[in-house]
Structures are given as C-alpha cells and as structure tokens.
Amino acid sequence: MQKNLICIACPRGCYITVDLNDSGEVVSVTGNTCKRGDTYARTEMTNPTRSLTSTVKVEGGAHPVVPVKSAAPVPKGMLFECMKEINRATIKAPVKIGDKVIENILGTGVDIVATNNC
Amino acid sequence: MINYDLVVVGGGPAGMAAALKAEECGVKKIIILERAETLGGILEQCIHTGFGLQYFKEELSGPEYAGRFIELVNKSNIDVKTDTMVLNISKDNVVTAVNKDDGLLMFNAKAVVLAMGCRERPRGALPTLAGTRPSGIMTAGTAQKYVNIDGYMPGKKIVILGSGDIGLIMARRMTLEGAEVKMVCELMPYSGGLTRNIVQCLNDFDIPLYLSTTVIKTHGKERLEGVTIAKVDERFNVIEGTEQYVECDTLMLSVGLIPENELTTGVGIKMDPVTRGAYVSEMRETDHPGIFACGNVLQVHDLVDFVTLEAQIAGEGAAKYILDKASFDNAEYIEPVKGFGVRYIVPQKMNIKSEKDIELYFRVGAVYPNAKVVLEADGQVISSKKKIKLAPGEMESVTVPVSVLKTLTKDSNVTVRVEV
Numbered sequence: 001m002q003k004n005l006i007c008i009a010c011p012r013g014c015y016i017t018v019d020l021n022d023s024g025e026v027v028s029v030t031g032n033t034c035k036r037g038d039t040y041a042r043t044e045m046t047n048p049t050r051s052l053t054s055t056v057k058v059e060g061g062a063h064p065v066v067p068v069k070s071a072a073p074v075p076k077g078m079l080f081e082c083m084k085e086i087n088r089a090t091i092k093a094p095v096k097i098g099d100k101v102i103e104n105i106l107g108t109g110v111d112i113v114a115t116n117n118c
Numbered sequence: 119m120i121n122y123d124l125v126v127v128g129g130g131p132a133g134m135a136a137a138l139k140a141e142e143c144g145v146k147k148i149i150i151l152e153r154a155e156t157l158g159g160i161l162e163q164c165i166h167t168g169f170g171l172q173y174f175k176e177e178l179s180g181p182e183y184a185g186r187f188i189e190l191v192n193k194s195n196i197d198v199k200t201d202t203m204v205l206n207i208s209k210d211n212v213v214t215a216v217n218k219d220d221g222l223l224m225f226n227a228k229a230v231v232l233a234m235g236c237r238e239r240p241r242g243a244l245p246t247l248a249g250t251r252p253s254g255i256m257t258a259g260t261a262q263k264y265v266n267i268d269g270y271m272p273g274k275k276i277v278i279l280g281s282g283d284i285g286l287i288m289a290r291r292m293t294l295e296g297a298e299v300k301m302v303c304e305l306m307p308y309s310g311g312l313t314r315n316i317v318q319c320l321n322d323f324d325i326p327l328y329l330s331t332t333v334i335k336t337h338g339k340e341r342l343e344g345v346t347i348a349k350v351d352e353r354f355n356v357i358e359g360t361e362q363y364v365e366c367d368t369l370m371l372s373v374g375l376i377p378e379n380e381l382t383t384g385v386g387i388k389m390d391p392v393t394r395g396a397y398v399s400e401m402r403e404t405d406h407p408g409i410f411a412c413g414n415v416l417q418v419h420d421l422v423d424f425v426t427l428e429a430q431i432a433g434e435g436a437a438k439y440i441l442d443k444a445s446f447d448n449a450e451y452i453e454p455v456k457g458f459g460v461r462y463i464v465p466q467k468m469n470i471k472s473e474k475d476i477e478l479y480f481r482v483g484a485v486y487p488n489a490k491v492v493l494e495a496d497g498q499v500i501s502s503k504k505k506i507k508l509a510p511g512e513m514e515s516v517t518v519p520v521s522v523l524k525t526l527t528k529d530s531n532v533t534v535r536v537e538v
Contacts, residue, residue: 006317010171011421013313015506050318053166053179054294055266065269067165069179076322083294097185115165116181 005044009036016041049073053115054086056101061093061118068101071111081106093118122197123147123440125213125227127204127381130159131422132413132429133233134187137196139433140231145440149197149225151204151215157191158184159235160259161422163266166287168314172423183422199223207385211408229436232382232396232404232411233429236375236418238284244373246356249335254342258284258372262291271295273368277345278302279333281309281316283420285372290319299323300364303331303347305354308485310374310511312420333369334361342367377415385409392462393417399451400468400476401435402428407446410436417464417479420513424479450528454478454518457494457535459486461510468518470526476518480534482508490537495522496530508536 001024007014012033018041019027029041043049051073055065074082082105091101095118102112123145126133129152137148156162161169164180171177174186191198202217213225238257241247254273256264262284264272274297278285281304289299302320307330309316320327328347334356335346349360377395388397388405395416396404402412412432413425438445449469456463461483468476478493486508493500493516500522508514516534526532 006313008314008318011168011312011314011512013317013512050322051167051177052294055165055269057269063267063269065266067179067181067266069165069167079294083296087295097182115179116162116185 003045005041007032007037007040009034009040018045020045048076050076050079052079052082052086052112054083056086056112056114057090058095058118059090059092061095063118066091066095066118067115068112069115070105071113072109074105074108074110078106078108082108082112086112119212119224119226121147121226122149123228124149124231124436125225125229126150126231126233127207127213128152128159128233128235128413128415129154129157129198129200130233130235130413131161131184131187131425132235132415132432133159133231134184134191135426135429136231136233136410136412136433136436138187138190138194139430140437140440141194141196143434143437143441145437146195147197148195149199150191151202151213151225152198152200153203155200157188157198157200163259163263164287165266166291169422172421173426180422187426204381207381207409209385209406227408228440229408229410231429231432231436232409232415233413233432234378234381234415236377236414238371239374239376241371243376244371247333247336249345250338252336252338252340252342254338254367255336255369256371258282258288258370261288261368261370265291265295271297273297273366275300275366276368276370277333277347277364277366278370278372280304280372280374281311281327282372282374283311283315285370286311286315286319288370288372289325290323293323293325299325300366301325301347302327303333304329305332305350305373306330307352308509308511312511332356336369337363342369345369375414375418377418379415382411382415390462390464390466393464395464397466398464399435399449400431400465400472401438402432402465403435403439403446408436408439410439417462420511424513428479452526452528452530452532455531455533456480457492457533459483459489459508459536459538460534463534468523468532470523470528470530472523473520475520476523477515478518478534479513479515481510481513482536483510485509486536486538488538491516492535492537493518494531494533494535495526502537
C-alpha cells in the first residue's frame with residue numbers, strides 16, 4: 001500500500017510517498033529531501049506527534065498570559081487533553097524563556113516550557 | 119538635533135538584524151526607533167513554532183526567535199527607543215520622531231534603514247464584502263493578539279476568510295482553545311499559505327478549506343450572527359445560486375499584508391508597484407542615497423529567517439555607505455528581467471561590479487507543478503533548477519554568481535523565468 005504525505009518538518013513542504021507492506025510496516029520513504037522528512041514519515045505512520053504551543057495564565061506579569069510550548073512533540077491524539085492541562089495551570093511572574101511550566105505533561109515525558117519573559 | 123551614523127526605523131526582526139549587522143561592520147552610533155512598547159515586532163504574538171529552522175537550525179517560537187536578537191541588541195552598544203513613533207524622514211535624512219518622555223526628536227542620520235514591516239489588509243479594503251458592521255469582524259492578526267497577548271477569546275464560532283499563513287495558524291489556535299472553526303474560504307483557486315500549514319493547521323483538525331470561495335455578506339447588528347459565502351468564477355465574479363448562509367459569531371480576515379510604506383513614499387522614494395515596497399539595489403539601497411529598506415516593508419516574506427538574511431544585507435549595505443561612501447560611486451546597475459511566470463524580483467536592480475554573488479528573490483504568478491527555474495544571462499543558461507511545485511505563496515531564489523557578473527556589461531540581459 002502507498003500513502004502520500006506532505007512533510008511538515010520544515011516550510012519546504014516535501015511531497016512524500018510511503019510504501020507499506022501488508023502488515024502496515026514502512027518499507028520505503030521517498031520524495032523527502034532530508035533526514036527529517038524520513039523521520040517525519042515513519043513517525044506519522046506509527047505514532048503521529050505534533051509540537052503544541054499555547055499560553056498559560058500569569059499572576060503579576062506584564063501581560064495576563066505567557067506563551068508556552070511543548071519542549072518536544074507530543075502524541076497528536078493527546079493535543080486536546082494537553083490543552084486542558086495547560087488551561088488549568090497558572091504561574092507567578094517573573095517568568096523567563098525556558099522556565100518549566102508543567103513537568104511531564106500527562107505522563108508523556110514532555111515538559112511544557114515558557115517561550116517568552118513575563 | 120541628535121547625530122547618529124545609522125537610524126533604524128522599526129525594532130522587529132528586520133530592524134534588529136540590520137542594526138546588529140551594521141554594528142558588526144564597524145558602525146559606531148546606531149539607534150533603533152520602535153513604535154511598540156518592546157522590541158520584537160509581530161513575533162511577540164506569533165507563539166507557534168516553525169521559526170529559525172533556516173537561520174538557527176532549530177525550531178523556535180516567535181518570541182524565542184525575537185528573544186535571541188533582543189538579547190544581542192541589549193548586549194550591544196546600539197541605542198533603542200521604544201514607544202517612539204517616527205513621523206517623517208526628510209530628503210536630507212533627518213528622522214523626526216515623537217514619544218511621551220522626550221517629546222519631539224530630530225535625528226540627523228548618515229544612513230537610514232527602513233524596517234517598518236507590514237500591516238494586514240482590513241475589511242475596508244474588501245470592496246465586495248457587503249453587509250452590516252457588527253462586532254466580531256477582525257483581522258486574523260488582531261485575533262492573534264487578543265488570544266496570545268491579552269489572553270481572551272474573541273469568539274466561539276468562527277469563519278476565516280483568506281488562507282494566508284496567519285489565518286491558518288489562527289484556525290488551529292482557536293480550535294485548540296475550544297472554538298469551532300467552521301471553514302476557511304479562499305478567493306483564489308489555491309491557498310496563499312505554506313503547504314505545511316494546510317496540513318498541520320487545517321487537515322489535522324478536519325477544518326475544510328473552500329477554494330474559489332469568498333464571503334459576500336455579513337449579518338447581525340450588535341454582534342456578527344452569520345455570513346453569506348459564495349463560489350466565484352475565474353474572474354472572481356460570484357456564481358449565482360452558490361450563495362450559502364453560515365452561522366458564526368466571528369469572521370477573521372487573512373487576506374494579505376500591505377507593506378507600511380508611508381514614511382518611504384513621504385521621502386519620494388521610487389516604489390515597485392508589484393511588491394508595494396521600495397525599488398532597491400542588491401544592497402537593499404533605495405533610489406534615495408543612504409536610505410535602505412529590508413524585511414516585510416520591502417517585500418512580504420514567508421519566513422522570518424529570510425527577513426533576517428535580507429536585513430543583514432541592508433545592514434551591511436548601510437555600513438558600507440557610512441564608512442566607505444566612495445565605493446558606491448563606480449557601481450554599474452542593470453535590472454534583472456522578469457521572464458515567463460515571474461511576478462516580481464527583489465532586488466529590482468543589481469550592481470554588475472558586485473564582488474559577491476547576488477541572490478535574486480522572486481515570486482511566481484500562478485501554481486506550476488513540475489517546473490524549472492531558469493536563470494539566463496545574455497541568452498546563456500546559467501542555472502536550471504527542477505522544482506516539484508512553484509506557487510505564489512512560496513518565495514523562490516536564484517543566485518547570480520560573481521563569475522557571471524564579471525562577464526556582464528550595462529547592456530546585458532539577465533532573466534529569471536519559469537519553464538513548464
């Protein structure tokens with residue numbers, strides 16, 4: 001079986017073709033221009049993941065919220081559950097870029113970190 | 119009057135990179151004038167990741183990308199005035215600005231870098247959008263500021279008109295925050311956004327993208343209650359009978375960016391009608407000596423990484439102008455020619471005596487699958503690169519190597535064209 005994907009690893013947006021065997025295992029990845037595309041295609045076939053960005057409430061900061069991101073991609077199917085956790089959290093100013101806001105969100109092993117000072 | 123070697127108008131990614139490069143090249147007295155409260159420009163509200171892959175080789179969010187340059191500016195000897203609005207630039211390069219602490223400020227500049235960025239095309243610029251004027255109609259960038267900086271949701275049921283990147287990013291952002299994004303309508307038969315954003319912002323969340331479709335009417339008195347959408351033909355005329363009412367409380371517009379060039383035209387600088395930015399040389403110098411332009415005020419970019427690179431060219435150019443003005447005297451310019459499929463080229467003119475390769479940035483006018491980008495000089499093919507897809511939404515570039523520049527005369531013809 002063949003699957004066509006558009007790579008989201010970078011803005012180039014390569015058109016990738018993945019060949020799968022009968023048991024759904026990846027046989028080959030073509031159309032990508034770099035290693036990241038290969039990795040993206042294989043992950044997308046087995047356990048698709050996405051980077052998540054949002055904001056978290058800040059007490060006493062220059063703005064009411066501070067932007068955050070997942071330090072690594074999280075499983076695509078868990079995005080909305082992660083958002084619930086993120087929307088429950090509050091942190092106190094001062095916040096620095098890179099500060100851990102939520103540790104190991106929902107047991108994914110991924111931290112949610114601040115991406116701006118506040 | 120305050121004397122500066124270089125005055126940079128705008129403290130976003132372009133302004134900061136230009137100022138830092140100029141300092142690195144040996145310019146001593148530099149000031150950045152920024153209208154907002156902080157440096158960073160629009161990146162401060164672009165909290166999604168995807169910035170910096172080209173420049174830093176890592177994936178950063180907007181504030182992180184800006185943060186790296188803000189830190190460098192803070193460590194440098196570059197002066198910064200935020201909350202400061204530039205009102206005018208005179209023909210003899212006097213920059214007039216105002217802020218609430220200093221009042222009126224006049225800067226006498228040896229060189230000026232214009233880095234004002236762009237603003238979004240507003241509703242008023244859409245002549246075909248009829249209807250009432252309730253609350254709930256805003257540009258996608260305004261909505262982005264409400265959510266990401268001010269921390270509140272501007273609506274619950276959303277229709278987005280225009281598939282530019284900001285619209286796509288906001289479709290995902292609003293969905294993640296619990297809103298229902300009903301659809302993205304795009305007037306053109308293709309999206310103006312990056313393909314990766316169609317995938318990760320729309321397809322991931324099953325948000326439909328309707329091409330050749332526009333919003334023709336808004337409904338509601340106090341608050342938006344719905345919009346009427348319709349299909350358009352190839353001449354963008356509404357196809358009768360395709361009208362459809364969609365209930366929504368918010369309409370976000372992502373219908374293009376307009377370089378903010380009031381200061382530029384105020385000086386009388388020559389403009390490119392296609393980019394709506396200044397007409398510049400390969401150093402990004404405008405036709406007014408000593409005034410340079412870079413970033414989205416020069417041409418709307420897809421990636422901030424390219425803004426940074428362009429700003430560094432302008433910063434280096436401005437430094438050269440300040441420190442070694444004489445080197446500009448023996449320049450000999452030709453205009454690269456837009457061949458088949460090419461809508462515009464920046465820079466609009468190039469010095470054939472340049473000692474560095476010159477990168478020509480351009481956009482195509484339509485979608486061309488499996489096409490080639492061909493660079494020709496005096497009838498000879500210099501390079502021919504295969505592309506899986508060329509689209510107006512993605513900026514392309516070709517290099518004119520020094521070895522080729524050396525063979526050119528002022529009557530030479532350098533053409534960039536698409537071969538299908």
